[in-house]
Amino acid sequence: MTQRFSFELQATDGRARSGVIRTTRGDIRTPAFMPVGTAATVKAMLPESVRATGADILLGNTYHLMLRPTAERIDRLGGLHRFMNWERPILTDSGGFQVMSLTDLRKLTEEGVEFRSHIDGSKHMLTPERSMEIQRLLGSDIVMCFDECPALPADRPRIEESMRLSMRWAERSRDAFGDRPGHALFGIQQGGLEQDLRAESAEALRAIGFDGYAIGGLAVGEGQEAMFGVLDFAPDMLPQDRPRYLMGVGKPDDIVGAVKRGVDMMDCVLPSRSGRTGQVFTRRGVVNIKNARHQDDPRPLDEHCTCPACQNYSRAYLHHVFRAHEIISSMLMTWHNLHYYQELMQGMRDAISAGCFADWEAGFHAERAQGDIEPL
Amino acid sequence: MTQRFSFELQATDGRARSGVIRTTRGDIRTPAFMPVGTAATVKAMLPESVRATGADILLGNTYHLMLRPTAERIDRLGGLHRFMNWERPILTDSGGFQVMSLTDLRKLTEEGVEFRSHIDGSKHMLTPERSMEIQRLLGSDIVMCFDECPALPADRPRIEESMRLSMRWAERSRDAFGDRPGHALFGIQQGGLEQDLRAESAEALRAIGFDGYAIGGLAVGEGQEAMFGVLDFAPDMLPQDRPRYLMGVGKPDDIVGAVKRGVDMMDCVLPSRSGRTGQVFTRRGVVNIKNARHQDDPRPLDEHCTCPACQNYSRAYLHHVFRAHEIISSMLMTWHNLHYYQELMQGMRDAISAGCFADWEAGFHAERAQGDIEPL
Numbered sequence: 226m227t228q229r230f231s232f233e234l235q236a237t238d239g240r241a242r243s244g245v246i247r248t249t250r251g252d253i254r255t256p257a258f259m260p261v262g263t264a265a266t267v268k269a270m271l272p273e274s275v276r277a278t279g280a281d282i283l284l285g286n287t288y289h290l291m292l293r294p295t296a297e298r299i300d301r302l303g304g305l306h307r308f309m310n311w312e313r314p315i316l317t318d319s320g321g322f323q324v325m326s327l328t329d330l331r332k333l334t335e336e337g338v339e340f341r342s343h344i345d346g347s348k349h350m351l352t353p354e355r356s357m358e359i360q361r362l363l364g365s366d367i368v369m370c371f372d373e374c375p376a377l378p379a380d381r382p383r384i385e386e387s388m389r390l391s392m393r394w395a396e397r398s399r400d401a402f403g404d405r406p407g408h409a410l411f412g413i414q415q416g417g418l419e420q421d422l423r424a425e426s427a428e429a430l431r432a433i434g435f436d437g438y439a440i441g442g443l444a445v446g447e448g449q450e451a452m453f454g455v456l457d458f459a460p461d462m463l464p465q466d467r468p469r470y471l472m473g474v475g476k477p478d479d480i481v482g483a484v485k486r487g488v489d490m491m492d493c494v495l496p497s498r499s500g501r502t503g504q505v506f507t508r509r510g511v512v513n514i515k516n517a518r519h520q521d522d523p524r525p526l527d528e529h530c531t532c533p534a535c536q537n538y539s540r541a542y543l544h545h546v547f548r549a550h551e552i553i554s555s556m557l558m559t560w561h562n563l564h565y566y567q568e569l570m571q572g573m574r575d576a577i578s579a580g581c582f583a584d585w586e587a588g589f590h591a592e593r594a595q596g597d598i599e600p601l
Numbered sequence: 602m603t604q605r606f607s608f609e610l611q612a613t614d615g616r617a618r619s620g621v622i623r624t625t626r627g628d629i630r631t632p633a634f635m636p637v638g639t640a641a642t643v644k645a646m647l648p649e650s651v652r653a654t655g656a657d658i659l660l661g662n663t664y665h666l667m668l669r670p671t672a673e674r675i676d677r678l679g680g681l682h683r684f685m686n687w688e689r690p691i692l693t694d695s696g697g698f699q700v701m702s703l704t705d706l707r708k709l710t711e712e713g714v715e716f717r718s719h720i721d722g723s724k725h726m727l728t729p730e731r732s733m734e735i736q737r738l739l740g741s742d743i744v745m746c747f748d749e750c751p752a753l754p755a756d757r758p759r760i761e762e763s764m765r766l767s768m769r770w771a772e773r774s775r776d777a778f779g780d781r782p783g784h785a786l787f788g789i790q791q792g793g794l795e796q797d798l799r800a801e802s803a804e805a806l807r808a809i810g811f812d813g814y815a816i817g818g819l820a821v822g823e824g825q826e827a828m829f830g831v832l833d834f835a836p837d838m839l840p841q842d843r844p845r846y847l848m849g850v851g852k853p854d855d856i857v858g859a860v861k862r863g864v865d866m867m868d869c870v871l872p873s874r875s876g877r878t879g880q881v882f883t884r885r886g887v888v889n890i891k892n893a894r895h896q897d898d899p900r901p902l903d904e905h906c907t908c909p910a911c912q913n914y915s916r917a918y919l920h921h922v923f924r925a926h927e928i929i930s931s932m933l934m935t936w937h938n939l940h941y942y943q944e945l946m947q948g949m950r951d952a953i954s955a956g957c958f959a960d961w962e963a964g965f966h967a968e969r970a971q972g973d974i975e976p977l
Contacts, residue, residue, distance in 0.1 A: 265921065269928040271909070294896065294921040302899050302917050310913040520670065523678050533647070537686040541678050545641065545670040552645040552931055 230366075230409040230436050232468045232489075236578045240460070240487040243577040246437075246468055248366050249407040250306070250314045253281040255468060256484045256573055258566045259316060259492040264289045265299075265309040268497050269555040270563070272311040278532070278560065279567030282367075283311055284492045287320035287359050288327065291349070292342045296362035304364030316367035316492070318472070319356045319398075319413075322374060322441075333373065335390070353397035365408070369439065370398035372413045377447040384417035384442075391415045391441075392429040399433050409436035411470060417442055418451055420458055427462035438463040439470040440488070444479070453482050460487035477506055477569055481589055484573050485582065496566045500559030503547045507565065508592045512540075514558065518600045519544040532564035533557065606742075606785040606812050608844045608865075612954045616836070616863040619953040622813075622844055624742050625783040626682070626690045629657040631844060632860045632953075634946045635692060635868040636939055640665045641675075641685040644873050645931040646939070648687040654908070654936065655943030658743075659687055660868040663696035663735050664703065667725070668718045672738035680740030692743035692868070694848070695732045695774075695789075698750060698817075709749065711766070729773035741784070745815065746774035748789045753823040760793035760818075767791045767817075768805040775809050785812035787846060793818055794827055796834055803838035814839040815846040816864070820855070829858050836863035853882055853945055857965055860949050861958065872942045876935030879923045883941065884968045888916075890934065894976045895920040908940035909933065 232255075234244040246253040260267045260275055262283045267275050275283065285305055290296060299308050306312055324331060324340050331340035337352030356371035372391035375383050395412050402410045412430035416422030430438060440459050443452045452474075460469050470490035471483050480491055496506065503514040507527040512519075514526075522540040530536075534543065534557035546554040569589075576585035608631075610620040622629040636643045636651055638659045643651050651659065661681055666672060675684050682688055700707060700716050707716035713728030732747035748767035751759050771788050778786045788806035792798030806814060816835050819828045828850075836845050846866035847859050856867055872882065879890040883903040888895075890902075898916040906912075910919065910933035922930040945965075952961030 264925045264927060265918070266927045266929045269932075271929065271932065293925060294917070298897060298917070301897065302915060308915070308918055308921075310918075521674060521677065539678060539684070541670070541674070542641070542684055542686075545684075549640045549669060551640060551642045552928055553642045553647065555928055556645075556647065556932070 230407065232437070232466065234466065236580075238577045238580050238582040239485065241485050241573070241577045241582045242487055242489055243574045244468075244489065246489075248314045248409070250312060250366055251281065253314055253490075254570075254574060255489040256570055256577075257281060257490045258480065258570045259284045259490065260497060260563055260566075261286070261492055261494045262309065262311070262315075263494070264293065265305060267559075267563070269501060269552070269559045270497070272309060274560055275311075275563060276313065278563040279571060280563065282314040282316060285315050285317045285363060285365065286323060287317050287356060287363070288323035290317075290363060291320060291351075291359050292344055292347075296359040300362040300364075306364055314366040315364075317360045317363055317365035317369065319369040319371040320351050320359070321356070321372050322472075324351055325373065335393075337371070338373070353394045354401040357398055357401040361405070367409045367411060367437065368402060369411050370395045370413050370435075372415060372441060374415055374442040374445065375417070376445050377417060377442075377451075379417060381417075381419060381422075384415075384419060385422055388415035388417075388422050388426050388442075392426060395430060396433055399435070411435055411437040411439050413439040413441040413472070414459060414463065415442045418447060418455055423455065423459050424462055427459075431464060435467070437468040437470060437490075439472050441472050443471065444473040444475055449479060449482070452479070453486065456483055456486040456488065477566070478590075478593070480566075480569065481573065481586060484577075485586060496562035497559050500562045501555040503554070503558065505558055506562050507597070508589075509595050509597050510593045512597050514540065514543050514547050516544075522601055524598065524601075526561060527565075530561065530564065530568075532561045534561040605782065608813070608842065610842065612956075614953045614956050614958040615861065617861050617949070617953045617958045618863055618865055619950045620844075620865065622865075624690045624785070626688060626742055627657065629690055629866075630946075630950060631865040632946055632949055633657060633866045634856065634942045635660045635866065636873060636942075637662070637868055637870045638685065638687070638691075639870070640669065641681060643935075643939070645877060645928070645935040646873070648685060650936060651687070651939065652689065654939040655947060656939065658690040658692060661691050661693045661739060661741065662699060663693050663732060663739070664699035664727075666693075666739060667696060667727075667735050668720055668723075672735040676738040676740075682740055690742040691740070693736045693739055693741035693745065695745040695747040696727050696735065697732070697748050698848075700727055701749065702752075711769075713747070714749070729770045730777040733774055733777035737781070743785045743787060743813065744778060745787050746771045746789050746811075748791060748817060750791060750818040750821065751793070752821050753793060753818075753827075755793060757793075757795060757798075760791075760795060761798055764791040764793075764798050764802050764818075768802060771806060772809055775811070787811055787813040787815050789815040789817040789848070790835060790839065791818045794823060794831055799831065799835050800838055803835075807840060811843070813844040813846060813866075815848050817848050819847065820849040820851055820869075825855060825858070828855070829862065832859055832862040832864065853942070854966075854969070856942075856945065857949065857962060860953075861962060872938035873935050876938045877931040879930070879934065881919075881934055882938050883973070884965075885971050885973050886969045888973050890916065890919050890923050892920075898977055900974065900977075902937060903941075906937065906940065906944075908937045910937040
């Protein structure tokens with residue numbers, strides 16, 4: 226019998242929540258961070274290594290996959306899980322956000338968005354119906370509604386109009402998704418920084434009914450303070466008994482602030498992208514490995530970290546391979562960053578379960594405030 | 602007590618030999634293929650993955666490492682093994698070959714070679730004494746004499762002059778190397794395609810006395826037929842009781858032909874470099890993964906191969922990630938190629954031990970002659 230998609234809230238501490246999402250492909254411990262596997266790979270990582278960092282679920286990008294290798298091809302090859310050798314849950318975005326951020330020459334209508342591929346200029350159309358079809362072909366476990374979202378700052382009429390369009394698309398997404406046991410459909414709240422628009426959006430989504438609810442339209446240029454301002458009210462507008470997913474967030478302190486405010490799931494390219502540019506996250510803040518101060522440093526990035534980069538290599542080595550443009554540089558530092566992010570999530574899950582999230586958060590900020598270890 | 606460097610010849614079949622080289626850092630089964638770890642990394646591989654392919658020893662490049670991160674820095678950091686997280690044996694070349702092939706503006710004298718770095722244009726000098734010092738600082742287990750070698754074709758006077766210079770440098774290398782228990786020094790035979798010069802070179806090296814003997818100056822443009830012509834006589838000029846190392850070789854059929862002619866060790870960038878350019882070695886020959894015929898092919902590169910690329914991914918996936926310029930493409934196809942090379946060596950070692958090398962070789966060529974599997 227197919228395991229139904231479900232969410233079990235196990236503990237709360239203030240507004241922070243911990244729990245577990247159950248899917249046919251395994252459990253997702255929340256709060257959860259989802260590494261991004263844009264083009265059917267988390268860049269520079271083997272999937273078993275991603276799993277070893279503690280990730281329970283990956284995110285795949287509909288926009289990239291529909292263009293190359295195409296959803297139809299992935300379907301013929303047995304679906305995205307088999308294709309990329311990741312048997313655990315996958316969440317796919319709807320493609321809407323990346324159409325707006327990556328393409329020129331797009332045409333937005335009530336029907337959907339027409340655009341040209343950034344790869345070869347070919348013309349494509351995404352609608353709520355087509356997005357649902359693509360995500361079904363990919364075999365996604367958690368499907369996102371097709372929506373539209375303006376970059377911030379934007380004026381209120383633009384945000385209002387966009388949110389209402391997204392709510393009409395949410396209904397079309399729900400209809401097109403149909404009944405697919407074992408697969409979940411998430412609605413996406415919009416409304417920019419406007420509390421009343423967020424409330425209107427949440428109400429519209431609840432009326433339609435979804436398996437989970439995302440907070441969209443943030444981390445699009447508004448800054449952390451404004452984002453936290455929205456997170457002070459937006460999560461509570463969404464059902465308590467469904468997972469809440471903050472899309473595209475973020476830096477470690479963004480993530481901590483979001484969890485504190487009741488968010489259960491997040492995704493971001495930051496740990497993997499930074500791993501390729503030599504930016505490393507540690508408990509004591511950000512380390513830029515290309516800095517010459519590391520070139521003779523025999524110490525690991527973080528002496529307490531159990532990832533392979535920290536267990537087996539010095540800062541001097543990581544500095545060297547980064548400067549020499551060696552692929553192992555991206556491999557090791559991406560691994561470290563994803564490991565760091567998952568350790569962060571585990572720390573928060575444990576703190577919430579133990580009812581000591583405030584202490585944990587104070588420790589998190591105090592450790593970062595120390596800054597990196599002193600040069601030798 | 603330090604394990605002395607030794608070579609035990611265990612079986613012969615025709616001129617092909619199998620055995621084991623014992624070092625303080627572990628045994629090397631021969632015939633051995635050494636993956637190349639140019640800049641303290643086998644590109645796109647973690648060292649534990651290189652080991653998992655069956656490699657007993659890596660090659661490091663003196664030229665690259667002396668320029669970046671420098672031998673002195675690696676020494677301060679505990680040596681190359683610790684630096685790159687490879688605790689098994691490492692052979693380092695002398696730097697001579699790459700100075701001649703990678704740099705402009707070099708000046709060759711009796712003393713050594715002055716050259717400018719291809720990285721930053723800085724001026725450097727390599728001599729037999731300096732090469733020995735660098736390889737000592739790196740902590741190399743098998744040190745190569747500093748030599749000089751012309752690209753082929755070259756006229757006989759140039760080859761003769763160059764060989765005699767290399768023999769004088771071999772003696773200086775031997776003197777500079779001194780007595781280092783647990784570390785080995787290999788001489789390098791030169792002499793181009795000329796049998797009498799090869800004999801003269803071998804005699805000079807035997808008079809000096811080395812722990813092993815390399816055949817240099819091949820795989821430099823002469824073609825397989827000419828190379829095999831030299832290998833028909835060159836290995837037998839070298840001591841039977843010492844390992845024989847053919848430098849910079851080669852393609853799978855080069856390797857088989859060399860082992861057949863009495864070679865014990867080889868190295869080449871081909872499996873790793875090809876892994877990054879989408880060229881894959883299989884028992885049925887070379888597969889070019891970027892070819893469109895693979896884009897819908899659910900089959901592995903080689904259904905009998907036990908490497909992760911073949912166990913977990915389709916040709917369609919490898920085609921996709923190669924076309925999308927994803928790092929995992931280099932990771933998986935390098936792994937496959939190194940695995941293929943090590944399987945090839947294991948097959949030859951087993952065949953030599955069993956006394957059926959000729960049959961094994963016939964099977965090797967017959968399987969390749971089939972060409973790749975038919976398109977679907």
